[in-house]
Amino acid sequence: MALAxxxxxxxxxxxxxxxxxxxxxxxxxxxxxxxxSVQELLKESLEKSSNRAELFCEQREQMKKRVH
Structure with a gap:
């Protein structure tokens, strides 16, 4: 996956x-x-978005280290 x-x-x-x-x-x-149901949806969406952000940001940092 490209850095951008x-x-x-x-x-x-x-x-x-x-x-x-x-x-x-x-x-x-x-x-x-x-x-x-709305509270649960908000909670799940927040958790999933946070997890994805952490994953992609970590991958981005690893790629930056490899490039530099």
């Missing part, structure tokens, strides 16, 4: 994870009640 592609995937997933975390915090701060 890894960088894009790293950044995109990291941004998505941050956005989902912010969204979750805003729901809690507003005291909104959301269905359990």
């Amino acid at each position: 592609n890894l960088n894009d995937k790293c950044e995109r997933n990291a941004t998505l994870a941050k956005d989902l975390e912010f969204f979750q915090e805003q729901i809690e701060a507003a005291g909104l009640t959301v269905p359990d």
